[in-house]
Amino acid sequence: MDHKSKVIIFVDDDLQPIGEFDAPVNFELDTRKLKDGFHQLKIVSKDPAGKEGVRVIPFKVRNGPAIAVEGLKDNDEVDGVLPLMINAYGKGNQKQFLIDGSETPKSVPSWLISGIIAFVAWAIYFTITSLG
Structure with missing residues (x-):
């Protein structure tokens, strides 16, 4: 008889687990293999x-390029x-910082x-009234 608990890890609704381990486990989930969008990690x-326990953790993957839009929300x-x-x-x-294209320009x-404009108008008014 095994004296350790088992941990079985699934992604989304896949019937095939991505891993089965003895507890406790350190695990790295490679999201580069997943499409951008909403997913769920199911741990049994x-x-x-x-006896079985289940925990489902929803998460969102965004590995693709970020898209910024100004002018429409x-x-x-x-x-x-x-x-x-x-x-x-x-x-x-992710080992080298990219400056070119990494900042989104925004309108003022x-x-x-x-x-x-209000500050400049006040400064002109103040200057004119102080001289007289």
Whole structure:
């Protein structure tokens, strides 16, 4: 009779486990083999008496290039022509930092432009009233 609990690991609804181990186990899940999107990790444990426990952990994989869109948000109500800025960039080999294309340019918010105009107008007013 085995005196250790077993851990069986499944991904999504696969009937074939990706691993079966004696507990405790250190395990590396290689998400590069999974498509981008939602998945679930299913862990089944069996103790020496034959009782089973199950834990399901949902997770999201995003190994592909990141996509940033400015000018349209989820569930926006729109009409006419939409000017969009779209950027896509990958993580590279993760051993070397990529600067080119890794930052998404964004337009300057209108509240910031209004604030700068208001500050410049106040500074001009203050200068004119202080001299007189």
